[in-house]
Amino acid sequence: MKGNEALAEAAVRAGCKCYFGYPITPQTEISAYMAKRMPRCGGVFLQAESEIAAVNMVYGAAASGVRAMTSSSSPGISLKSEGISYIAGCDLPCVIVNVQRGGPGLGGIQPSQSDYYLATKAAGHGDFFMLVYAPSSVQEMADLASRAFDDADKYRMPAMILSDGLLGQMMEPVSFKDHENPPDNKEWACVGHKNKRPHNVINSLYLKPEELEASNIERFKKYDIVKKELHLAEEYLTEDADIIVTGYGAAARIARSAVNGARAEGIKAGLIRPITLWPFPEQAYAKAADTAKVFLDVEFSMGQMVDDIRLATSCRRPVRFFGRTGGVIPTTAEVLEQIRRIAKEELK
Template sequence: MSEKILLKGNEAICEAAILAGCRYYFGYPITPQSEIPEVMAKKLPTVGGVYLQAESEISAINMLYGAAAVGVRAMTSSSSPGFSLKQEGISYIAAASLPCLLVNVQRGGPGLGTIQPGQADYFQATKGGGHGDYRLLVLAPNSVQEIFDLTVEGFDLADKYRIPVLILADGALGQMMEAVSTEVKPALQVEKPWAITGRNGRKDTNVINTLSFDNDASEQTNRDLQAKYAAVKQQETRCEEFYTDDAELVLVAYGITSRIAKSAVDKARAQGYKVGLVRPITLWPFPSAELLRVAQTAKAFLVTELSTGQMIEDVELAIRCQKPVHFYGRTGGNMPTTDELYQEILKIVAEGGK
């Protein structure tokens, strides 16, 4: 059995990134993710890496663009309002097909909001927060161990598909402490002939640029990106299911909220109610096929998240509006309790799922 160590979620991201081969971090402190730049500032220099606190989030994302362009493993992190400032640069990185890791430890909003947990950045993360037709592969952990594991895997996925990958966590996961196994498999080794590292025997020097004055060439770039995203959808969609085989009411929740939802489902099951849970692990690509399958036997769905209801649309689209979709959420940094969700379950069951 591997040895485990006690880590905060934010600390686990740092440990995982370094073990995955990340040697360049560019960021700016903002609660509740400030431990990430703090730990990276201490640890990266000890492994020959570079930590650079940029003068702003905008600077940080463009520094990441430059590091990714030379083929090294690099990352940035922020929290909701800081992550908003990075959107233009993220669009450039996606357009340039550059692999890197992004981390958003969400806080309550809108605006400066609160430093407490939130999940209201779902639209921004899954629909492309910047301009243009691009996507991020969005991973949503629900434990400190999964934060660690998905951070390691995020770098591999970024290299495999040449895309930016986003770890979408929240303030609760970033600050909570749990025992973590830090064993990792060898990093995925990918040739990067596109990287800006000099000619290295090639006739021409590599150039990475997202501006085009050729309409047909620009359209082909978009087609290439969409083909890449189609491959990601086919191969990387992930979710976890609990008690869905006979469930008449199915909860849908991700991240920290999924743990509360699982407790509510367990409580309902103990009382004889046929309730289940689908937990998306990839928010994009969304597990639409899995939800559509569950919808063939379920009578209704209950979406719960720390927002006013952003994931509802994806659930409705996934099940093709065949069944009612209810919602229960908390905002402003507040989190639902197990009993709150249980009472919501009882109310929906009493109404026959309507």
Template sequence: MAKVLMKGNEALAEAAIRAGCRYFFGYPITPQNEIPQYLARHLPEVGGVFVQAESEIAAINMVYGAAGAGARVMTSSSGPGISLKQEGISYIACAELPCVIVNMQRGGPGLGGIQPAQSDYFQAVKGGGHGDYKVLVLAPATVQEMVDLIGKAFDLADEYRNPVMILGDGILGQMMETVEFSTEKIEISNSEKPWATTGAKGRKPNLINSLFLDPVELEKHNLHLQLKFESMAKEVLWENYQTDDAELILVGYGTSARIAKAVVDQARALGIKAGLFRPISLFPFPKDALQEACRQAKHVLTVEMSMGQLVEDVRYNLEFKIPVHLYGRVGGMVPTARAVLEEVKRWVSSGEEAGNA
């Protein structure tokens, strides 16, 4: 298929349809509104259902119902809307239901603004709602990668019976790039989900539940979930860029990683041995790959549009053996390559030894 020029949000929505998504429930919020707008127009063309719910809370509970019936279902939002969905996401994770949740991040806290940010990282990777649970989190850096990862997200959701989140931002959602779609036609039948509540005629009833009043049973269920979350470790995804001989490693995801890659090229032109490590899966985090990329690094610098969230996981996964620094912009401000390059120069010339982070 020839490449086409599309806005990120619309390309993601088209990819979701091609991945077999047939139900979408959501509520408007900038900067992701093109996703529901596109799906409202095109889902009915393939026999799908689009509902603009009365609230984000209603939308996520509609997702719960459709997922419980075995459908491929998705919702999308940004910042405050994802916060409102957290109770429902916790229910869905506990009930072991597959779904895809898209967060095009915007500045916060509170109502914040409509400009891009990456300050929802903690909310995404730590299980933003109540209880001990995790969602798989994938962080694309290009419109094409959003297209590619949405199909993978639905497959992972079905495989693990767990929510999967696509963590983007306002820039990725609004930018236009050329994309190419898979021509594979995907149809998911309820027979592939024998646990689904599709009517008990001819079989025993299925029960989907997140309420366990017996503490023994609730602990047993939690232990089962934790084993599942641990089994997700093999789903790590990452990108290395010029890390083989790098003495300073930049770490970033999404839009920030695109900026950091340009900084690596500029630093190399100045004789600075810089490289980029880009986690694509934020949960599970590619710990072993990060350690390998940083094996001879003297400094690590995270580039993010937050006050410092990714940086905490980088320090933890490097076991505090290498100085890990932060360059962050917030409130909808985007890091510039020039400013990040100056930060690289500062740490390269600092002479600080590893172990003194």
């Protein structure tokens, strides 16, 4: 399957009942797939009049307790920012998919990873975070989409799948795991109750400063719990590594090939691949910094994850960076050349 299709199918199997979208390359296959699939499983597919409309439809569906999703690509996600902030302000679960393309502005349509800041730090106005997952294969497009729905419900917060055009468009074999039916006990949801209980209120407006502050403090207490419970990373050949190469998503697959190449030349390289980007898996980096001498971050961007690695390692080791942007994909040979240069100049 294509990555976009695998993600859409996994969402349906995870109990997603409402999909609202607006076309944009390179994520349109998600909408096209949902248009065919949703009517067959009793769900709702709706092509909204804009990205802004689509995210607000997700807001409404989520408020009624239904598993809901929208998807777009970079410029479209910027448009959804306001709605995402409202959803976070109301503590509603939903899944937002970003199949990243080059930016800023209208940018290009080729794969990119330049929305890391947007996803992990600035998804919209206000004090809030989203869960952010970074799939690295078509199989993970499916697995993490499924997991994102469960975690979003568990923590009552929006979750983003941060993919890119390469993963969305490429085809790989995929298998689907059985997914338990989502729990149907959202006691906070706005559904009809015939006056048998007090009204549920879904709202992000607090005109009294103390009330707004209290809601923010409450939300950040939840974030502390999430940070403790949810930090996923894959570690590969890190135990004896002098150089830790790191990257997420598609970049991590290129980095892994380069690590294998370096090992074949006798350079002790390893890989850390963050799977959750928020919460950032600081533990894996902190541990690696005890023994590794230098980090090399590889991204399809100008280096948006570098600061998080520095923070996770308390700046104990230098963090070097190699990236290509605008839709240009770094090659394994280019990354291997960086590893060789670091080994020569910095490992003495």
